Amino acid sequence: MKHNITDMTHAQFSDWLTPTVNCPLFESRERLVALLAENANRDALETELQEFYEGYCGLAFELEEHEESLLSILRASDIFAPLQKRVAAVEVVRKTSPEGRIARRMSDRPLITDPQPEIKVLALSDDEFRALMETLVNWELFAARAQVVKLQKAVPSVDGTEQLKSAFLEFFVCYLELEQFLEDYYYDPDEGLELRPEVAERLERSVAEVEAGTAELISIEEVAKELGLKW
Incomplete structure (x- = not known):
């Protein structure tokens, strides 16, 4: 079901976005951060990457239903000009179709009509693999999510509600940027089994x-x- 977030009260909007900002991706990210800090071996990192990727797919399924309406809100006001530029940058370099992105999340394989990812995650060297994990856990999405959660807990007010909605749109754009970044990577958690x-x-x-x-x-x-x- 699609929702018009512009008409929601603070409580309504907070309730609506809670499942999204509390999806399993964020717990997995914390575990991955801890593993990297412990200099855990590759097997441990690969195991947690599977959880991270499944969490990312869950987030994508939560957001893709609302993608067009959120983009419409962003494009409707000059207030969001910086976010509009970031969305435009994603769209310029994006290689996959909406159907192709869904197919990859459901089957780990791109559509034959979409460009094939050039980098196999599990074929990366240990250093390259660790660098990718560092990039993922430090993605701006996680800082944006922390800001959304902080504003959710603030005392409701008109200004506070608008700040929360703006923070969520920032979070959404960070997600689009992560999705675009992952286009070049082929990852099948069942590969080799x-x-x-x-x-x-x-x-x-x-x-x-x-x-x-x-x-x-x-x-x-x-x-x-x-x-x-x-x-």
Whole structure:
């Protein structure tokens, strides 16, 4: 459901954005910061990166529904001119389509119609991998989120509400910048894992049945009907 944040009271807006600014990404970031400070080994960092990435995907799903309305608010007022310039900078260099970005988050793979990421995260050297982790945990998104949380706790007032909304828009733009930065990176947390023999056997059998024309396939219309969706 889309919301018009410009009409919300302080309490309404604070309640609306709480799930977004409290998503698992931010707890994972704190753990990743601690691991980096401890000079933890790569295995530990890779394990936490998986949590971080899943948290990032969760944040993206929270925000993408509202992306157009938030961009409209930003473009409607000269007050947000600095943020408008940052959004424009993202849009100039952005390589992927909205559908492609969703596909990457759902399957860890880009659409074939989108440019392929050039950098495989798990193929980076230890120093390069650690440098990437440092970049991610120090992204401006996290400082922007801290400001939003601080303003949420302030005594409600007209000025305070506008400051909170402006801080959230800053947070949103930081997210867009992070999303654009990650376009060049290919990350599949399951890369290198092996399927159990029985699972691999079932997959091979399913592929063979499809190729032989003996598989019992279900149409997308039937799936939609089962789920109560319109197609």
